[in-house]
Amino acid sequence: MSSGERKKRVGNRSKGWEEAGAEFYQESYPGAACEVDIQQALERDPSKLATLLPSKKSRVVTTTKRVGHEPRTTLRRRTSTRLRYSTTTRRQSTQPDANASMLPDLSENLTNEKKNWEDIMQIKALPICMEQKKALKRHLQNTTTIRLQGCEQFKFWCLQKWEGLKTFLHQVYSKMGLWNSSLKHIGGNFGMGVVAYFLFIKWILFLNLFLFSIIMIFLVLPTILLEFPADDSCITANGTCCSSTSVNSTRNFEIASLFHGGHLLENTVLFYGAYSSSTYYNEEKNLTYKLPLAYVFVMIAVFAVSLFAIVRWAAKGFKQRVVENEGQLYHYCNLIFGGWDYCINNKKAASTKHLALYKEMKALLAAERFEDERLNRTQEDSFKLCFIRIIVNISVVIILLLSGIGIYWIIRLSFEKVANQPLKMVYASIDAKTVELWFYEFVPYLAIVLLNMVIPVLFNYLITLENYSPTFVVKLTLFRTIFLRLASLIVLLYTFYMKIAQSKDNDDCNNSKKPLCWETFVGQQFMKLYMTDVVSQFFLTFTVNLIRASVARSTKNKVIRYIGRQEFDLSKHVLDIVYLQTVCWLGTFFSPGLPLIAVIGSFLLFYTKKFFCMIICGPSKRIYRASKSQSLFMLILLICYILTIVPVVYSLVKMTPSKSCGPFKGLESSWTLLVLTYQQLPAGLRSILSLFSTFSFAATAFLILSFLLYYYNAVASANKNMVQVLRNQLVLEGHDKQFLLERLSAFIKVHQEQTKYQQEHPEFP
Template sequence: SWLGRAPPAGAPGSTFLSTATTYFLNGVEHFFSLSGGCCFFSWFKFYLYVFFFRRSATGFKHNLIQDEDCFQSFCNKIFAGWDFCITSENAAKLKKKTLLYELKVSLYIRSMIVKLQKIAERTHKEKCRLYFIRLILNLFVIGVLAACFYCIYLATIFSQKVFVVSPLLQVNFIVDLIFEYLPSIVITFANFITPVLFSFIINFEDYSPAFEIRFTLMRCVFMRLTSIVVLLFSVWSRITKCKDDPCICGYNHDLYPCWETHVGQEMYKLTIFDFIVIISVTIFVEFPRKLLLRYSNSALAKWMSQQEFSIPQNVLEIVYGQTICWIGTFYCPLLPAICTLKYFFIFYIKKVSLIKNCRPATRPFRASSSNFFFLGVLLIGLSLACVPVIASIAQINCSRACGPFVNYETSWDVVPDTVSQLPKGVEQLLWALSSEAFAVSFFVITCLAMFYVIALAGAHKRVINELRHQLEMVGLILPPKGGSM
């Protein structure tokens, strides 16, 4: 159940995980008050925001300084890339492979200049034709996304209808299990098909190689994160809909006596099914594909080729799972522990699959330069996770059947009620920190800090350009070896 109390007998969601959450929270309820839980959740989100902004700002500064710095990159790798403190043979081999891969990436980036020159030499007729093709393909992508979101909505409504509205429609265990996990199945299937489709479509849009990767990732990110939004919207549209509008309790008490448990269960299902799919793909797709390529010389084996390990797609899988964890933490406190175990096993499964089943990507990928992009995506996921949680805390009425907030209108009401019981000085301090004046001041200070960071990065870049110019001048002034002034 949700936060410490079990749902009534026969209520939807009385599963093993819900019961485990109940026992877990009953054991620690003496250590955490209700308002303490809300405050801890709020401060945890705030800490994550500060952490991601700091890391993103660092990556942004590095991108500004290192942009268009190919010559310096080659010099650093060739003349200063080796670590002379290495004493182990295995460490030396690993360092050699790392430097070799970095040089391949740099050479690949240099080869993009040829394609960029061809792009600049296009005629107006070629540009119009290309823009028309891009327009058609983007409309097709929008149609695919809309179809996926509509299927997720229909699957969620059907699943709710079977298990909540009309329990008599249940057939047997296998069919009921499929119906119960139907939204998760549809979301996972959409997340599995759309990246392949986007990677195929991007070949006809004729973008620059660097933009191809980023644009494909942006489409995949939008698909994965928006699918969670559609699922929550579908669930909440059922929770807040009553026969007699508006709902007397603020939600549909007859069908969802403990709606927080229901939302938490949906996050549980997404997490568990995502884990099952990752393991299944590794065991039943990647491993047999490797065996087929090793022991077969058929045309099918040659056409399939060896599986590539795509770093961006694997990172997006982690971002997707982390977003689900953030959303579900408030409704199911055991979810972070489950996600920790999930990614512990996934790490070693992916490691074995990478070594045994996969080969490096044909297109080199520089993970260090995309650190800012991935942190930005993770920050978007965190912001997306905050929206439904904050809306449910502040807007939707608490369940009257379970949960620690049954005596309050909304979950947030416990915070001012508890603050009013604190000493006068502490109460005034907390109200001052939550005032609009403090929020505006904090926003202005944050903007000034961001402006300072950007200005400092620009100053560093100008210094680097000046030093590079001085080195070029020194190279022109110095005589060749063996010559005289």
Template structure:
């Protein structure tokens, strides 16, 4: 009896030791609490090494999951974006906008976060240290050119800073980036600091400026690629057999964890929209399959002719931008006192022409693509690629024209400084001003179109019975055009951040406001599009277009860093021939061992084998993906064959049942034997099919 009591007492102590409840809450003696504490300490000592590491790893994973869940609940505009998919239009309550429009607003949210991170990088590592050094006791050394052969004419730069004359003058300066804004933290020319000395540490501003530029470009690339891979996976999952897609949506598409009525309505609308998209694509695919050879030839000839028209429109657009850019720069050399409005219009003339081209060409392309008889998904992609080429090429024409004027030399004027220092004493700030004007003007146009075009159109169509207005009808939310607007603005931001360091802050505020402008315009003025399209492929394609914009933005930025002569009158790189020279200067000041490592990494002996290795790895993954694709196709064929076997056996079973109903009773035992054999054969086939699925 005593041993039984002792065993139960020991079990009680072991049970309390495993409990997480504090010991002070137990009504037991001090001696028992001490024994429980000893047991807990012994257990802690036993969980060392591998077991302890696994427990710590589980805790870290749980913490990461909890953090991810918390960030998801705190996600910007989460409820607003979820509500857009199933929201009915107030202009026409008969339809819903669907997941395609929702994907646009998710894309806009991504750009807001990206620009905010870019602003934090540039502000934290470049702007803030200079601002602190100029307003505190820290010592900051201003740049003095190391080269002794620089002509004094190259170092003359005086920003057009004037006193307060008229209020409208400040408005003009705010819109054009000149005047009082030219000599602020907004533009490149203001960052004339070589280094900041924090006690015993020296902060190299030119190196930080260049490294932050590389950092935001690389970060943008990695972030876009990461999201593109996720979208590509979704598109691969959705790229399946059409019959299988219908079955999955109808029989397995519902989420039975949904308990909220509004969430259930959103899910119902989402499934309905996806089924409509599948049926529309199937209808067009069937129409294409039923074409005759004559109809196919007619369509291809028509597409060739329409593409010739597209090329002509592009050529006219580029020529107009080129001529207006030259006229604006020639006119800017002259001064007309009292003609502030005229000067502002001429300053904005390239931006105005670019905006007009960006507004007119998508309308022309939309009309053209209606005659080319493409599927809705390919129609959007084709229009998007054409308009992307127009918008990004327009920026390229403007920059080429501007840089041609910067390096254009007459009578040996460039021999002193390596650029046209008379017209552009601080050419980097001039490029930053052009990008700033494009950003501001783009925002003004987007806001003005929503307020002064889309809303009046809705009122006229709803309250006026004029036949042409009724034929014009209520507008739909044009996803390609809206995506192009923000991709165009983001490309401007990538190009201009090097020359206008605070441009990401302007872009963040711009996209934040545009979200609400577009949402209100969507709810108030738009009706759902009659041509549904798949959102999974759209998300991937949006990011692909954005990636193209990033790659094209790296070309002018890289050219300005590596090949263009730095201004000798402003900016952090006046001591160097080009901005890239700061890298060589920094490497030469490193210890000899680090210099050898850096030179070895950047040499051809390392670069060529590294490139070959990357190509081999890429080839391996491409071959692996092809092998996996072939295996998937074989498994699908095997599933189809096993399905036919099942149908054959079920048909035989039905025939046996029919014949049994006509047989005498004495033959029922024979039928039972055949039925059992059939079921025994059918059952393992079913299991095998389930395993393959």
């Protein structure tokens, strides 16, 4: 081609338009180029989308330094290997397989029948609705599975039968279990927080039943079945046999003395004085049973089992309680999305629950408003409030002191009136004098019960003047009420001690100022206190409270309805049960039959509280969560348990036993029996036991416990950090889902636009 023709063609081309390529329409800014590169990369390798997730990008910061130190050849080698792997394909088989249609489709990732059965068993725990659970179960049942063979098939058959047996036994227990239908009915009307209270009563009942079983096996049955030698040891004082005096003083009582509170049963196995200080010995079978030693170990076992039961039951709700505390920054979300109780099954309870949720959110807003007001208080307002709180606390202390003094003088008056009466003559028949004596015997415990009901009402009024937060109001009121009830028990114990310790130097068995068998006397007083409290609650529920509720429902007067309306105050009712259990623990050493009385009392209180909850009062406007309520119960019970240990241990170690009765008569203290038993042990065993009391063992044990404490503290800290990492990972997973949804939305939008464009312009494929 000549140069002239070439120039002419170039000139003609420059005068017109020429067709532009795709690069002409490409935007020149870097973002669009990167977007196109990403799209092209995703078309070649869709798995690269994972590198664009926010969770992957967040790890670049932590891995940049590590990757930066690696040699460049390593990166190149990894890249080339990845590309080579992505472009490598497996050679397809050219030989036809005639039986290919008979083989299962391995692309379906078939599972064996055991894994499929386990998936079906786990459907029940999934947080989905029932329809989805049924659909998922039908899908799994219709899924093709691989059958197990040989030994695996036999193991799987045994596992199915065992799980079926456990399910059957659980169903039988749920149908035959104590109060299960009542608990379901209560939960359907009041929620699981109130059900937790009735489960607490049930737990107390079974705890006392187990404690009495221990006492029954190791103390009551040996006393009844074994023939102990006659206790001829007569500890004399001024020529009087104390044992015979104690036995003769409780004989010839009539049936009327049964209502007295224990005198007819004084020499039975319900009380301390009925147990012998002798040792059973059978020469033929070479069997020895020391009842005094068994008495000490049984009492230690009672308190050890109680502590173990409290800790074990408290540990059940610990994890859930921790999880709830972790989410305390999201009160409103927890109430709205997780506050509903799905055990409620009627409209009235549902409307009450709605109102309770409303009140709870209102209380949270009030707490926030209170916190803002507290931060914005002036110095003058703070001074006035501090002065008011000081006055109120002084008033509370004065009320507690006056209550204690009143209980002390009432008990002294009761003891004086009863001590001046010849019991044998008074209880021979029921007359005015007998009724008067009954009144004086029970008036201290009636006074204690009355104070426990009246004083908390006064505390509730006084705390409104202190301007505390709503949460702190509940805790402080609960603390003051606990202190009131424990203070009444402390005054009662002090009065017993003063009566027992008086005329200590006078060893005359006929000393009228001191009970002949003071352990049985103390056991009788605790049994009277327990029975008085249970009977008073029963009487108030079915008389006073029922009349109040009936009057409130039958009138339209707002004032009368306000006075007669009653709510189920969970804190008050919990204190009633804990108080009774504290009395049971205090009196078990002096009255081994008191746990049996506590079992009967718990059984009656369950139905009494159920009647009060279902018939008399309305649902509480305050929300009670099951795990939170359980933690509250166990905390109060543990505090009372610790305070109960002190007087029991003191009486076991320091108090001189009665000379007329009991397994420890003639000893300086009950603990002396353990010392004498220790001295009778073989020398080798004594040296081993003495090793545990040395300073070297104590120091070694302290160091080991310190290391264990440090180890578990480190593990807890690591777990806490891991929880934080997992929480952050959950947040990133949420970002990943949002990113993928945005990508999916963009892809669907582009696809719809392309489809629409093709429909409008069919000439352009």
